[in-house]
Amino acid sequence: MAPMAETDLALPVKAFLEGLGYEVKSEVEGCDLVARRGDEPPVVVELKQRLTLGLVLQAVDRLAVAELVYLAVPAEARRDTGPYDRRVRKLCRLIGFGLLVIARRTGRPTVEVLEEPGPYRPRQDPRRRRRLLREFDRRQGDPNIAGSTGVKLVTAYRQAALRLADVLNRQGSASPRELAAATGITDAARILQRDVYGWFARLERGRYTLSPAGFTALDAFRGSFAGVDQD
Template structure:
């Protein structure tokens, strides 16, 4: 048995497990380690999974908070953690009482095994519809699976918003300066004006009223993020 050294070691086995069950899977969506979405009878079925190398109260509280986004919330832990090896029956009872689902990951050298020990049930608090809508929007608009679930985002993640900003920056890198309206028209980016005006990442310089170019920071960081984006597709 291989001992997972970081939460991202659990990500790929779970992603592969869910994809065989027709889920679309992405990591680090709105602070959720894993979000999996499947169309079921015309509705979007959302699974949220939190990854941890240890079972503790912080993980349980985090999972309970995710019930505002979905009825189907799971925690995923390695099979070989001491508390589960010694007290698996008690662990299962505790998690079931909270209405949380439990996934166990057994990582071997040649093969990893994923077992759904129990499914969510009983505890069903009211959903936060705006947060749920934001979660699905980020999931659907982000291109590709750009972050491993459980990864620490030192420079921020390759979110859908950053991907849109990259498209605007690429345009300015090629044409040197433009208005938001021009960018909107030529690359069909409806948020071009807002992205330029807010300049959240400091990538743009205002040349004159309504006209922007790519800043020195933008030129340098565009190279980095294009490489990240390429590797994520």
């Protein structure tokens, strides 16, 4: 049986957390999966094809933004190696990590909880935590696939720019104030002026339209953002 890719690990873990009542989003501020349930603290899950020092170090970094961090790896054929090794489980308990194992012995992947996150509380970075929560709250839906590499991630900022581009595509041109009113994006003027992606063209002072790159982006990212209803 071929080894499971990181993107194959993401879906069963996401479904597992959603079954516990969490809302789950992928690739948020460098974290593979971030889950939230009401006002509870966020849960971060880091995925890897095998248990490595790199995964542990990555999870240590995530403790700066979340108290509840899980490692998630595929199951091993033997019950005394990899995530099942008692030394690995002891390490997780010492640091405070949770440990998830994804198995597909019956064809359909299942998630087993080997360890729950413990009470370890390192000094957190409030600024990074605020960034993570802000990105999670502002992002619409879950447009990315956890574990993806070599693809452009859809961030909340990119979604906002796409929503502005969508309105310009329908109307032809508009002012920042008109776009802010149509989309509810209060910083529409700043997004247009910065034009990070090269999607907008200024027709005249205070009037914008789409650039050729903007039309291409709307096609490329269609379905990755919520469009604006038109009366």
